[in-house]
Amino acid sequence: MAAQAPVDEIAQLSVSDAATTKPKPGLDSATATNGNLNRDSDDSDDDAENAAPGAETGAAKKKKKRKPKKKKKNPTAQSDPPRVLISQLFPDKVYPKGEEVEYVNENRYRTTNEEKRHLDNLKNDFYNDYRHAAEAHRQTRQWAQKNIKPGWSLTDIANGIEDSVRALVGHQGLEEGDALKAGMGFPTGLSLNHCAAHYNPNAGNKMVLQQDDVLKVDIGVHVNGNIVDSAFTLAFNPRYDPLLEACKAATNEGLKQAGIDARLGEIGGYIQEVMESYEVELDGNTYQVKPIRNLNGHTILPYNIHGGKSVPIVKSNDQTKMEEGDVFAIETFGSTGNGYVHEEGEVSHYAKRMDAPKVDLRLSSAKSLLNVINKNFGTLPFCRRYLDRLGQDKYLLGLNSLVANGVVESYPPLVDKKGSYTAQFEHTILIRPTVKEVISRGDDY
Numbered sequence: 001m002a003a004q005a006p007v008d009e010i011a012q013l014s015v016s017d018a019a020t021t022k023p024k025p026g027l028d029s030a031t032a033t034n035g036n037l038n039r040d041s042d043d044s045d046d047d048a049e050n051a052a053p054g055a056e057t058g059a060a061k062k063k064k065k066r067k068p069k070k071k072k073k074n075p076t077a078q079s080d081p082p083r084v085l086i087s088q089l090f091p092d093k094v095y096p097k098g099e100e101v102e103y104v105n106e107n108r109y110r111t112t113n114e115e116k117r118h119l120d121n122l123k124n125d126f127y128n129d130y131r132h133a134a135e136a137h138r139q140t141r142q143w144a145q146k147n148i149k150p151g152w153s154l155t156d157i158a159n160g161i162e163d164s165v166r167a168l169v170g171h172q173g174l175e176e177g178d179a180l181k182a183g184m185g186f187p188t189g190l191s192l193n194h195c196a197a198h199y200n201p202n203a204g205n206k207m208v209l210q211q212d213d214v215l216k217v218d219i220g221v222h223v224n225g226n227i228v229d230s231a232f233t234l235a236f237n238p239r240y241d242p243l244l245e246a247c248k249a250a251t252n253e254g255l256k257q258a259g260i261d262a263r264l265g266e267i268g269g270y271i272q273e274v275m276e277s278y279e280v281e282l283d284g285n286t287y288q289v290k291p292i293r294n295l296n297g298h299t300i301l302p303y304n305i306h307g308g309k310s311v312p313i314v315k316s317n318d319q320t321k322m323e324e325g326d327v328f329a330i331e332t333f334g335s336t337g338n339g340y341v342h343e344e345g346e347v348s349h350y351a352k353r354m355d356a357p358k359v360d361l362r363l364s365s366a367k368s369l370l371n372v373i374n375k376n377f378g379t380l381p382f383c384r385r386y387l388d389r390l391g392q393d394k395y396l397l398g399l400n401s402l403v404a405n406g407v408v409e410s411y412p413p414l415v416d417k418k419g420s421y422t423a424q425f426e427h428t429i430l431i432r433p434t435v436k437e438v439i440s441r442g443d444d445y
Helices: 029-034 041-050 056-063 105-111 114-122 124-147 154-169 238-257 264-275 364-376 384-389 396-404
Strands: 099-102 182-192 195-197 214-223 226-235 279-282 285-288 297-299 327-335 349-352 408-411 422-431 435-438
Touching: 114 124, 124 154, 124 182, 124 214, 124 226, 124 422, 154 182, 154 214, 182 226, 182 349, 182 384, 195 214, 195 327, 195 422, 214 422, 226 238, 226 327, 238 264, 238 279, 238 327, 238 422, 264 327, 349 364, 364 384, 364 396, 396 408
Parallel strands: none
Antiparallel strands: 099 435, 182 195, 182 214, 214 226, 226 422, 279 285, 297 327, 327 422, 349 408, 422 435
16 A cells, blocks of 8 residues: 555554464264164164064164264465465464565675574564455455456446455455454555555446556455555556556566665665666556555554554655564555656545544544454545445545544545546565565565
């Protein structure tokens, strides 16, 4: 999810771990039928001896044992669409690591240093939650990349992605507090062409994906508030391939330069150099791919998608360093337009502010809506469709009041010059004590 400006660091929220509920062992079908425990063979023989003539058939039936039911095996492959729990595909609950990259130069020692390895081991549960979310992200986006085609409505695309994420982590988010355990880290971004970020269809949206569209797909998945933020771009006309390649290469360069003590402004310079080395030819005109200079990567904190540090995608004088323990979303945006975005269009994305003031809300609808937001999303971003699926209606007046009072932040769509095309690629990276881990890396990008 794109960041325009840094957000103050906040205290971490604590939510109980999502537990996997196992069915209680029950009586077998034979027991359930007659209400008795299985009897041994001696008792059965006594019954047969004492039975009246002609009762042999009944006795024989009593002696006949039913075959035990075969235990269902855990599935070994994902369904289409994805509906098999990630925890069932990995029954030991140890999820795949991302791409681990060793530090270089003065930080090379960290890979084998015993103290750093001990610090790494202390955070195994944290890493495992992130890997759980990352695997759900990978399997969801693989389905999306395979199935999204021109002719799909943006609403169907959003629902397909979000239904898959919720199914894979086992939290539908319909019961109070369930979405805080695991699920969507933020509303799926489905931004077309000159719109670079923060677009999600509201109810009644009729937009349909076209053959010549360039679609940014930005998906957030969280487990216990640990958010994996990763994005890719789809285009069905090969003329846009250089634009997509520019963003993918620039993002990979940002990931290469990231690490402990790396200066954020310098990373932006490396990203800019790679991005601007690409050109796109459209309708006889050649465009240098420009980084969108007012969009940044960012740190991620628990239940807070935009942490306090920003990673520019152009060179800057920012001397802020990456530090051990940071989690970053490294994202780049390329454009054939001005390389600068502004807010425009109907808002779909919202989030309760981490530093939300205590305000005496006059509207009863604002008070009740804030209660719904606190119990279902906390400070995780949400969209209007998420309120709709919770059964909320006639909430816009209350929602606008919360925005006006500074309790909730709205995130309008971010657009470049009309007629231009934009692309995005993004990964989440853990700056661990021993290595950096590109947690969302997959075979696709």
